Amino acid sequence: MSWAAHEFENYFIQKHAGIKISFLGLAIGTLSPDLFTKSLVYNSDDPAMFHRGWPGVGFSHSLIFGVALALLVLWATRSRSWSLGILIGQWAHVFTDVADTAGVMPFFPFSTEPVTISMWRHAASEGRYGDAAAYYSSLGGMWDLFWLVVLVLVARRTLSAEYFRTTILPADPGAWAWLHRRTGLGERGLLTLYRGLCFYGAGRMVSWFIYARFGARTPFQPLWNGPSYLSSYNDLSDAGPLEVVWRTTLGGVLFAGFLWLVWRLVGSRLWLRGIDPPSVERSRTFF
Numbered sequence: 001m002s003w004a005a006h007e008f009e010n011y012f013i014q015k016h017a018g019i020k021i022s023f024l025g026l027a028i029g030t031l032s033p034d035l036f037t038k039s040l041v042y043n044s045d046d047p048a049m050f051h052r053g054w055p056g057v058g059f060s061h062s063l064i065f066g067v068a069l070a071l072l073v074l075w076a077t078r079s080r081s082w083s084l085g086i087l088i089g090q091w092a093h094v095f096t097d098v099a100d101t102a103g104v105m106p107f108f109p110f111s112t113e114p115v116t117i118s119m120w121r122h123a124a125s126e127g128r129y130g131d132a133a134a135y136y137s138s139l140g141g142m143w144d145l146f147w148l149v150v151l152v153l154v155a156r157r158t159l160s161a162e163y164f165r166t167t168i169l170p171a172d173p174g175a176w177a178w179l180h181r182r183t184g185l186g187e188r189g190l191l192t193l194y195r196g197l198c199f200y201g202a203g204r205m206v207s208w209f210i211y212a213r214f215g216a217r218t219p220f221q222p223l224w225n226g227p228s229y230l231s232s233y234n235d236l237s238d239a240g241p242l243e244v245v246w247r248t249t250l251g252g253v254l255f256a257g258f259l260w261l262v263w264r265l266v267g268s269r270l271w272l273r274g275i276d277p278p279s280v281e282r283s284r285t286f287f
Contacts, residue, residue, distance in 0.1 A: 002096050003135055003208060006030045007201030008147035009092055011158040014168070017088065020277060022172035025073070025082040027197055029089025032069060033060040033097075042131075047124035048234035052102040054112045061097055062108035063255065066090030071267060080274040081171050099143060101225070101233045110258070111251020113244055114236045118225050119143070122234040133216035136209045137227040144205045151198065159198060164191045171277055 010026050028035075037057040044050035052058040059065055070087035073079070097104050103116025120143075123134035135141060157163050165187070169176055176190055185193065212218050221227040237244060 002099075002140065002143065003132065004144040004201035004205040005096055005147040006093055007197050007204075008144070008151045009096065010089065011151050011198060012147070012155045013088060013092060015155045015158050019084060020081050020171045021088060022079070022081040022085040022175065023168050023194065024172055024175050025079075025085025026089040027085075029066065029069065029086035029091075030093050032086070032090050033065070033093050036060075041124050042128050048102045048122050049236060051124055052097075052104055052114060052122070053236045054105065054108065058105050058112075058114075059108050061094050061104040061106075063091060063094060063106050064108060064258075066094070067259065067262065071262075071270060074267075074270045074274055078274045079172075079174075079277075080271065081277050082175075083274070085172075100140070101235050103236065107248065107251030107255040110254035111247050113239065113247035113251065115244075115248055116235070116237075118233075118235070120226060121230050121232070123230055125232060125234065126230070129211070129216065132208045133212040133218045134227055134230055136205075136212040137218040137220050137222075137229075139222050139224065139226065141205070141209055141212075142222050144201075148202060148205065159195055161187075161191055164194055168194060173277055 007030075010023065010030055014021065014023050014026060037051070037060055040057070041047045041051045044056075049058075050056040052061055066087050066089075069090060070083040073086050074083035077083075094104050094106055098106075098115055099117055099119040100122040101116055101118045101120070102122035103114035103118075105112050106115055107113075120138035120140040121134065123131045126134055151158075158167075179185065179190060179193070183189070213220070219227065219229060221229070225233075239247065
């Protein structure tokens with residue numbers, strides 16, 4: 001899992017996606033795999049299996065979950081920018097979580113084989129505070145820092161008022177206008193709200209790193225498959241390398257076929273009846 005990278009990567013994706021997507025939809029899509037399940041993980045008998053495996057809520061970290069959410073949003077709102085944001089955000093979360101030892105089941109239900117690069121150890125079995133301390137004692141913390149550096153070096157323009165006014169608002173004027181009416185916030189207030197996700201991620205990263213060093217006093221071990229002081233790897237697969245490759249390849253082929261079928265039968269029709277955001281000029285009229 002990631003404690004802050006999911007927040008930072010939204011701005012990078014928004015800048016480089018090359019298509020008009022809702023930032024709010026992107027943010028919700030990124031949060032969706034953990035939104036209704038993370039609070040239950042720490043109270044389960046087997047947190048890693050419950051979080052990422054099957055049976056459990058591991059399906060929330062599968063690509064098909066993002067497809068289902070995107071189609072549901074497209075059907076309910078007819079908004080192409082929101083459906084794309086939900087899909088891309090959820091898929092970004094899935095691919096990011098491949099890095100810990102529990103991995104994800106990207107091609108569920110066609111394959112329940114977890115895919116992982118075991119960069120750091122999944123530590124939900126240590127409880128919320130132990131999990132955070134372990135994460136920020138491993139390469140997980142470095143992963144968050146990497147995305148913060150990428151944001152600052154490559155995508156810092158996305159935090160500017162001009163970018164918010166010329167790109168973020170036009171991609172989703174309806175939702176921002178609704179927030180304006182409900183909260184009374186002007187452009188400056190909405191800009192602060194937009195930037196808030198970045199500051200929230202940075203605040204989490206700094207505060208949990210400080211807790212790990214001075215509160216939990218866990219050893220800082222930013223090594224592959226660390227931290228070594230954890231006795232459990234939480235690896236959910238009992239298969240060998242070749243079997244993992246076979247199961248994953250087969251699941252991927254079946255998923256691709258299913259995705260094509262869903263597009264032909266449902267997705268293309270919903271997309272054709274969907275609507276794009278209005279013009280830039282119309283999007284500015286609610287201020």
